[in-house]
Structure formats: structure tokens, C-alpha cells
Amino acid sequence: MVDSTTDERDGQQRFGLKQVEMNIGSVVGSAMGPRAAKMHRRMLQRMRMDTSNVPENHAFNTLARGLFQAWLRFGDPNAVVVFAVLQGSMHRFDERAVEYELQRISDWQVEVVRLSSKEAYSKLQLDPKDFTLRLTADGRAVAVVYSRSGPLPEWTEEEWEARKRIERSTAIKTSTVFSALSSSKRVQQLLAQPGMIERFMPEPKDRQMVAAIRQTFVGLWGLENDDEQTQQLIKHAIANPSLYVLKPQNEGGGHNYFDDELKQKLLQFTREERAAHTLMQRIWPVTAKNFMVRPMEEAVLDDTIVELGMFGYLLGDKRDRSIVRNKQHGYLVRTKPASSAEGGIGAGGVYDSLNLF
Template structure:
């Protein structure tokens, strides 16, 4: 018995050690600062050479910077990744059907519009579209569904934590960055090879190709080869290089027939008009497609810009996406879809029960705050008492506007009931923590504890009147990686390393590691088992210990 117990303990420690090796492989990949900087220099050069770049700022349109990126892919469980990929097409179908149900949308926002002027203006446009009739039923939805790997602490004696994939956001508005996501994966495949890891474990990432093909398909379906393709944008866009790539590829696919025009939302007020047959005209020329680079929910438009949106929606141009799709993925809609019985409204066919089940499994706790009843008051009181268990989210949230911890408590204490209706409460998740280096312009590589959010891309082409779907495709992904101590973080690029089974390892407290700025791309690496460290046989190789601190371009301790 004692011998069996001894073997069990040894086996358990071996599994934990293997788990640590997997989760901490980035830390184990380097023996010196010199090695880190050597790989970082290669990564930065590759990024500039291969278009993984962003505009610098509005004052310097002639200056580019490389996109912030994790130095290596971040570990991510294969099973969770594959689950998020598998449910995407069902998720796209759900939000398309929501957009087709204008009565549901208008009713969903009836309390929100009382205090949210921006949402009220969008809903007014949607109501006018409903009253006048949908003049162009064809629409293209570009969707990104965001998930977090939530860690559930074990209550059993074996002490095994488990993880679950939970949706934190659905995005059907302006989706950008897909080309950078693909380039990030390609970069990380090369970097994995340089440290002796298997690059094929990083899954292919072709979301940008699917987007371009879908936009071209929409333009062809308009049926007029002379019609313009309009990209609705702001005066300045850090993703302008990506938009230029879309422009070039569309012209190539059309054999030079397709012509792209960039129209800032404000300029559309004077340059757009409607013909007698409700065709959209840009300075007198027919527009076939309007591809929106500005989120209807996230971009706070002024009156003239709102007029531009209304003109576009009332026209016969194909919208990518339509306004109905653009506002179908707000926090309020997300919360309503998680309510009992609502999914069945959009999937009434028993043959689609598997879609309902798969979607529902991704939901986390979501609660509306608009009701003046005992249950809502109890919920709010609980959130005020334990604010660390919740996140307060406004409907127009596109990053940076959420309330956490003490700010959440203060907000709930001061909000009126009408103001509460423009927000939802979400269960706060506990993401898996790993380690990585981050590269940012003007900064040395930084090492720290990180958490990752997985985004899954796809497109759907459908008819808003008949609800028929001509194309529904999942392709592409991103990993938004940020410091474990940061609540908010914009889109960042990184690759995830996808693992099959592992025990979640204990990690050092966050305050013992250097802070890592939010907003870096990463990418996933899919692994059945984690290969052993290659060391000197890898392309990067080992730096002799005596040389480890010599020639380092940045000071300070390695760890």
C-alpha cells in the first residue's frame, strides 16, 4: 500500500512538472538576455518586411510601426480552441437571425434608448428602415466571437482544476486586423522553428483571405460591374495598410474592374445621395457595396455622420454589414440571448437543437439591470457587496469602458434605474495565466504573467427578408494577450499554443513580475504533447553562460 502511494505521488509530481514545462515553455526557451533580444530583432525585422505594421499616428501618416506582438505563441488548450472554432458558424447564424427580427431588436432596446442617445439614434434609423421597407435584403456579416479560458478551481480531493471556454463578447460591426493576425501566425511559426519547436503546431490563420473573398462575392452579387466599392472610414485609420491590401486584392480578383473609394463618415453627408430608384450615389456614381470600417455601436457619430448612416441604410447598396447586424451584438442583446428560451426563438427547428446546446455552453452569467423588481435589486446588492465577482458593461463597449472592482461598486451606487438599463452585469471570469515576452515599439522586450482572449472570425452572406443564407464560413482567429494584472486591453496579436490535456500549474504572484502593457497580438499553437527543449540543436541555440550578459542592448536582470 505504501509502495502504491509512493508511486502515485511520484506520478502526480511528474504530471505537474510536465504541466509547468508546457505553460512556462517561453521562460525555458532562453538562457540569456542576448538570446531574447536576438530573436526579438529578427521578429521586428520580419514584421516590417511582411506588412505586420500600423500607421504611427494622425500627425505622421508617412511613419509606420510594427504591430505589438508576443515574442512566442501563448499556451492554449487544443480542446477549448477547437470548441470555439466548431461553434462559430452556429453563432453567426444566430446573430444573423437576430438581425432579421427587427421587432425583437426594437423591443430589446426599448429601455436602453431612454438614456443612451447614441443607441437611440441608431434605433431610430432602424425603425425608419422597417417602416419604409428593406430596399437591399442582401447583406454580409463579418463576425468575431471573443472567448476567455475560465479556470474553475477544483473542489475535489485530487485538486485538479478544470478550464472552460466562455464567450465574453460578440462583434458584428467593424472587424479589422485580420491580415495582421495571419502575419502573426506566420511569424510565430518561424520563431517556433528557430527555438527548436514544431511550427506546424501553430494552426493556419486565413481570416483575411476569407474576408476578401466574401467581400468580392458580395460585390459580384450586386450585378453591376461598374458599381463602386466604398470603404466607410474615419479620416485616420491605423489599419490603413490592411485596407489597402483589401483594395489591391479586390482589384486583382475582379481583373481590374472593381474600383474602391474611401469615404470618411462625415464626408458622406455631402457626397452621398439617393437616386429616384434609391440607388446610393457617390458624387453621381452608383455604389454597389458599402464596407464599414467604423463600428455602429463603438463609434460615436455626430448628426451629420448619423445622416450618412441613414442614407446608406435606406439605399439599395449591399451593406457589409447592415445596421441591423451592426447593433445585433451589443451587450444587451448578448444578455437577452442568454436568457431561458430565447435561443429557441431563433432555432425553433428540433433538428437544430445541437446548435442551441453548443452555443449555450459558451455563455457565462449575464444579467440585465432595467427591471425594478426584487430579483434585480438583490443582484445589484450582491454586486455592490462583492464587486470583484462581476464586470459592469455598457452597450457601446468596445474596450476600455467597463467597470471593475471599486469603480463598479461606485457606479452601481450612483446610477439611476434608467441609467442601469444601458448596462449589463457579467460574471467575472478567472482566466488561465501563462508567461510570455511582449514586443512594443520603443521598448525592450518585457516578460511577465499574461492572460489571453481567443477571437474566432467568420463571415455570413444572407437575405434579411427571406432569412436564406448563401454562405456561412468560419476562418481565422486571433489571440488578444495582455498582462495578467490589466482589466482592459485592445486587440493585440499573438499566437496561442494549443494543448490537449494538462494540469494548471501554480504561478508566481503577479506583483513579482514586471508589468506588461495591454494590447498585443499572439497566436495559438496546437499540441498533442509538448516537445522537449531542443537547446543547442535549435536554430537559435544556446548562448554560453559567460557570454550571456555581454552585448545586451537593454540593462537589468534577465528575470
């Protein structure tokens, strides 16, 4: 997101890209973003306007290629790829686009099996001999499990048991419970602490890159301690709630607290409840007038803000901690009303594209 701040030294407005969050595994919109870019490019062509500033977007191809590389790495040409999906999901067309692209680039070698978390309990079994995950129906091995939903607090014991089978199996998983936790808000807050990036990029040649990464961070604070520093931070947030966002550990967008609600939560929380949240410096993004188009509604001209996300995949081998492939290609633009605190398509946003200048 592009943050807009006023420099206290000279009163000039400064702009910079700031990281809101990082998501691993269940990332939606990889198919819708490219379609928005294609539509906007066609509209510009019809108006005889330059289209060269609308960058190509192949996000769903990137995800599909990552899944294909994982399937190849598993080494069994008869193995299937399981899409673990949310039953009745509003994102099923996005999921299908990744599925069809995976089949296309594999020349139809890869068979995809879609299972909800409830279906997984009865339709997936763990081989006790070698921990291969197999389809109950015909015994075929599962090479890759691509999770598009969960874990969720409302899961039943059977759904958790199915997830445990997947985690214990030899199937390549995106994502594992461990990698999903690595993109949580709590871990994001820890990575923003001084010296943490340097743990992973310790070489002198990486210093410039480390500094560039740090430029994208905003203030992030854990609230689990009860020391003087934490108490002073909480007091400042209560007195100035518009400067902060209070975020629970929930994933998937929403659930955040702003302004007076943030103040009330900090006043009411027990220490245990407070520890389950992260306090984040609020980003003040650049606004622009734009039309927002939704199904069966009139187009609305409104003040809008934009979030930009970059897609990529990383395939690693846990046995020797090696990185097999690490690729980035494709992007997602979500535009929402400037008056909306929450982001996401389900919270009033729309898919968009870039027009660079």
C-alpha cells in the same frame, strides 16, 4: 477566452472556452493576426522546431471574399465598394490589407473608394428614383458599404444624414444599424436567457449543438427592472464586485467597470443610468508567462492572458430571409498583461498566434 474555475465538489480545476462578446461589421485585426502567425512560424523554423502546431490563418482573405461575394450579388460590374473609415485611424494598415486582398481575388474588377463619415455627406448621394447609392463625382453605383467606424456619439448632423442615406439605399451593407445592434451587449444578454437559442435552433437534432453553445455562456443580466430579483443581484454585486463586470452599451472595447469602481457605479447610478448597462459574470482566464514586444521598447516578460476570436462572414437576402453564404475561416489572438482589466490592442494588448498542443 479560456476560463479557469475550481469545482466545488472535488476541488479540481476545470477549463472551458467562454464567450466574451460577438462583433459584427467593424472588426479589426484580420490582417495583423495572420502576419503574427507567419512571423512565429518563421521563428520556429529558424530554431529547427516543429511548426505544424501553428495553424494557418487567412482571416483577411475571409473578409475580402465576403465583400467580393456581396459585390457579385449586387450585379453591377461597374459598381464600387465603399470603405467607410475613421479619419486617421490606427487600423488603416489592417484596412488596406483587406482592400488589396479584395482587389487581388476579384482580378482588379472591384474598385474601392475610401470615405470618412464627413466625406460621405458630400461624396455620396441617394438616387430618388430607385434608392441606388451613387458617387456624387461620376454617378457610379455603390454595391457595398463596408463600415469600419461608427456610428459614434460625437457625429455631426451631416454625418448622421450620410449614414441615413446609406441605410436607405440598395447598397449591401456591413453592417446595417440593425445587424450592428444584434451584436450589442444587451442582445447578447437576451440571447443567453433560457429558451432563446432554441427559438433559432428548434429541431431535436440541434439539441446537442444548443447545449454546446450554452456551455460557452457566462452569467449575463439586464439591470432595467426594479424587481426583487434585480435588487438582490445588485446587492450581491456591490458586496462581491470582484465576481462581476459592469458593461455599458459602448462598442469598440474599454469603458467597463471592475472591482471598487463597479461597486461605486452601482451605488451612484440612477435607474435610467443603470438600465444602460449589463452585468456580466467575470471570467477568470488561464495565465501564462510570455514576452510582449512593442515598437521601440524592450521585450517584457509578464504574466499574460489570451483572447481568441474567430472570423467569418454571412451574406443574406432580406427580401426572402435566405442565407446566401455563411463561411468561417481565420482567427485573431490578442495577448495582454494579466493585470490589465481591459482588452484590445489600444488598451495594452498585442497581436499573437496559436501554438496548439
